Amino acid sequence: MTKPVYSITPFTLLDYPHYPACILWFAGCNMRCLYCYNPDIVLGKGKLSVEDTRDFLHSRKSLLQGVVFSGGECTLHPTLFSLARIAKEMGYRVKIDTNGTKPSVLKQLWAEGLLDYVALDFKGIRKKYHDITLTDTFTTFTDSLMFLNTASIPFEIRTTWHANLLSIEDIETMVTYLEQQGYEGKYFIQYFMNGVQTLSPLPYNNHSLDPIQLSTAKIRVEIRAT
Template identity: 35%
Template sequence: MKIAGYIKNSFIDYPAHISCAVFLGGCNFDCWYCHNRPFIKSAGDIDEDEVLAFLQKRKGQLQGVVISGGEPTLNKELPEFIQKVKALGYPVKLDTNGSRPNVLQSLIDQGLIDYIAMDYKAPLEKYAQTVGAPVDTQDIKKSVEIIKNSGLDYEFRTTFAPTLTKQDIIQIAQELKGAKKFVLQQYNHDELYCEILGKKIKPHTKEYFEKTLEAVKQAFQGQAISRGL
């Protein structure tokens, strides 16, 4: 399997773990604010053997491996690669957009993942508009239920893009009713986005973000936290 990129040491991608973050290329969404945009179209040219050799060398130092993207569940070789990672003794966190519930269920059934982070992009009625691509929201709903019933550690997370409002985030919290953890992430307006959009779109103010998070805590029964503020 080809890898689009990897971060050898990450302290933020896997909660409570020092991890290696592995990025697989290709995505069926085209979110304008994506911070991994270079991986959307490119499959990558790093051989998996390079990554596996690194993981072998770092046994006892790294505490986990994150599989991210792009959208990892699009890759048919994903299960086999995770099996190789697990054989080295690493717990695996999967980052996913939730668009392929059948693949997600299969990975869970095979015992291949230990933590799931699903990006819940927008209220269901705004999904296609937000992700820049056609999307079957029934698949999104199925993935949410699969994750909630998986028995695994998990989080649902939403990037508070400027195109989303406080009411949108509250609606998301209501749609995720019964989940145990929700993460509201601040939108990052770096130079890459400016180049793509041709202009600079500012994030919501800290005050608006914090007020939104407080409103979410009232609407969401589980743990609601912020990230990137």
């Protein structure tokens, strides 16, 4: 029996804007981001089957309004579609947290009416993207961003920031890149989470950013607590 889900966070008010939700953490990822604070999920195996997850969602129908599909990278799992269908049939709203490497999955979810909100991780620009993720998948991120923009899907862009990995100039370049791609709205930056185990050991990050200075007429940078 396929077990795609590593664990479930039964309740959150932070991860799906305006809706009480749960989080389904899918095991495995196609990136190895240096700052990742979910190494057990990224490197581990799933523990919960589709049936287990369906039973949980059924038990929370009267308490929750949204389901967040996260990871790891949830779009790697074919079972994402069956679980999204189950969630929608139960009346939940579906949010996808993704690194953007599977734009075809986003397109299919949208075509089937299974997608209500997306959080797209923006890791960096080209070489910095590669250095952080240890992958050469920047073009797929761009494809996902362009699709979300043109399809008018409710979504947000977010970046995890550590001063050793991305300079202030890098963030300014990323804001400019988003503008060039036609993105308008909020751009969330969350500081690296100090004091937790990460895929690669990184020094304590005691630097901060000025969101007002980084914002433009079209893009408003906001710092989001982790």
